[in-house]
Amino acid sequence: MIRTIIVEDEIMARKSLEKMCQKFNQLELVGVYETAEEALITLNKDSIDLILLDIDMPGMSGLDLVEKLVDLPQVVFTTGNTEYAYEAYEYDITDFLKKPISPDRFAKAILKVEGIRDKRNELAIASAKHEIYIKSDGRYIRLPYDDIFYFENIGDYIKAITKKGSFLFHDTMKGLDSKITNPRFLKIHRSYIINMNMIKDIKDNTVVIDQKVLPVSRAYKNILLNSINLV
């Protein structure tokens, strides 16, 4: 599903967009806003894939809103004037629709949105085979699987211990576990997920990785022993 919001201050344009969204099963309309300020609150806390965004609004304009977003979802601008087109395309937007918007033109825009979504998904899947990205100190940091020793849970955060240093990021062990696609990563304790390629040795209920002795819970010990090539 493409999680979509509409930002439009004019009621007829807003209702028209809502009506057209209803005809596309792949669009999940999660919010309709009259101002960019209201939409910004949602965009800062929810995961949104697509904004159908009016440009010329009182207060914060559509262009101002895009400028404020760190993680820019796909944007389809809607406007009564084509004079904004040049400036709008500076923001790597998906499409630009002149109002009033016909259903045929809207359908073409959604086709473009789907094409870009599919391409991005392919890239993400390809990337997930080799690496993960974490958000730490306001940056997205690429961690190739081969560089990671282990992950340690610290309160509401996870610490990634890697060949290039340690990085703290906000996540849960459950959330992280579901994002790691490499089968050589194994949870050995409620607070540790390790890269099995980095194990130096295993003794009793501990493993040694990067000169650190990490505990192995009783519940995970058999899984660990069944995952290694024991002779």
Added chain:
Amino acid sequence: MSHKFNSRLDLSVLEELYGNDYEYAMLMFDLYLESIDQELARLKEAIETAQREMIRQVSHKIKPVFLMVGLSSLNAIAKQLESGHGTMSIDELSTLYGELLSQIELTKPILIEESKKIKRI
């Protein structure tokens, strides 16, 4: 069910926007009838107080609205208001506003009738 829109409306625009979805057209006609007076009041106030940026904003906003109900000639007047907001005199803008207002009043009964006809089908 089929419906023929009043020929005083721009039929090609209505066909492009709504096709055979008359319920959608009716929704837009009703919204227009509910909201246009409020927008006109804002435009009137903007002209009377010579707030040129407000004239631009309101005329920009209502410009596509007229097309959504098949009133292309009113769209053209709104375009003139928008493009002339900074260059035309307030008297000229006021004259255009008067023209817009009278055409809106003339065309309202057509839209009310269209909405009623669609409701019946």
